[in-house]
Amino acid sequence: MTALAQTADTYRFGGHQTFPLRIAWLPKTAKGLSEGRDVLGNVLAGVVNLGLGKNMVEALRCWADAYGVACRGEAGWQLTPEGQAIFGPKGYDRYLEDTQTLWWLHWKIATQEKGRFFAWELLFNRWNDPTFTASAVLAAFAKEAARSGRSLSEISLKQHYDVWLRTYCPPRGSRLGEDGLDSPMASLGLVRAAGELEDVGRREPVYSFDLAPKRGISQALFRYCLMAWWEARDGSEETVPFHEVVSGPGSPGRIFRMPESELRSRLEMLGRVDGEIQLVESLNQQQLRRTRKFPPAKRRLAAIYARDAAELVAHG
Numbered sequence: 001m002t003a004l005a006q007t008a009d010t011y012r013f014g015g016h017q018t019f020p021l022r023i024a025w026l027p028k029t030a031k032g033l034s035e036g037r038d039v040l041g042n043v044l045a046g047v048v049n050l051g052l053g054k055n056m057v058e059a060l061r062c063w064a065d066a067y068g069v070a071c072r073g074e075a076g077w078q079l080t081p082e083g084q085a086i087f088g089p090k091g092y093d094r095y096l097e098d099t100q101t102l103w104w105l106h107w108k109i110a111t112q113e114k115g116r117f118f119a120w121e122l123l124f125n126r127w128n129d130p131t132f133t134a135s136a137v138l139a140a141f142a143k144e145a146a147r148s149g150r151s152l153s154e155i156s157l158k159q160h161y162d163v164w165l166r167t168y169c170p171p172r173g174s175r176l177g178e179d180g181l182d183s184p185m186a187s188l189g190l191v192r193a194a195g196e197l198e199d200v201g202r203r204e205p206v207y208s209f210d211l212a213p214k215r216g217i218s219q220a221l222f223r224y225c226l227m228a229w230w231e232a233r234d235g236s237e238e239t240v241p242f243h244e245v246v247s248g249p250g251s252p253g254r255i256f257r258m259p260e261s262e263l264r265s266r267l268e269m270l271g272r273v274d275g276e277i278q279l280v281e282s283l284n285q286q287q288l289r290r291t292r293k294f295p296p297a298k299r300r301l302a303a304i305y306a307r308d309a310a311e312l313v314a315h316g
Contacts, residue, residue, distance in 0.1 A: 011118040013152055013160045019059040020167040023184040027095050029064050030087030033079050040077040068108035085301055092305035099216050100304050102188055107225050111250045118144055119164035125249045131194055131208045137161055213262040220303040222266050225252045227294045242286035
């Protein structure tokens, strides 16, 4: 069973209090937790120490968990090992200034093992069209809510969609980064306005995914995500079909909307550089073959922040 094989009742539609993530929230949270202040478990402490309203603190608690930065344990909220490595006192990117961290956050929330938000599940793991509209997405939301036996109002479903959209695409007419209110994920350009659709005299905005090569994703981050996806499938698999890396649920190709040619180029480079993973022809199909045990996630994460300019892969 893969990390994406969730039952319908585990998908979430709320908890974010209609607030998408903001750029200062995760660094502030990490600082507070590192200093021993329970800024997530104690809402009042969060209000005082983070300078946020009650609903925003509750939203931040939700996002810290969904993005894999913090989790609730027996002793209260604490940074995850990766959250500590990135945002802790000696972290790689304490103030969320590195684009690689934004791509990492996108990967984490889109492949969250338990309690994934349905908007991320639908639009990154199930949606095959390059474009979408609110009406089409909301119809899918309503269908999933009905299938899981939940009574969710149209307003609740629309709020969930709006939060997802504002996470990746600034509101029309606003400038990216204006007043610090936009989600930092919007800078990735993964979702863009693409005109309008007219239907029975009614106009509706159309949005599209960026399907171009992702030059901003380092080869080290691609390697990290590929190995995480492989391990989530079944850690003992020695080979996986190439087409599943391209479009399988939770795969780098699907989550990052990478074109097949870019994936092939990146995989061939992995094979040439260290030989951990080889792209091979087998039984008239292309497969990836693992040549040895993957290094620990901690080492794979550290490689992302090695600051080696050669890591950035440019694909024409």
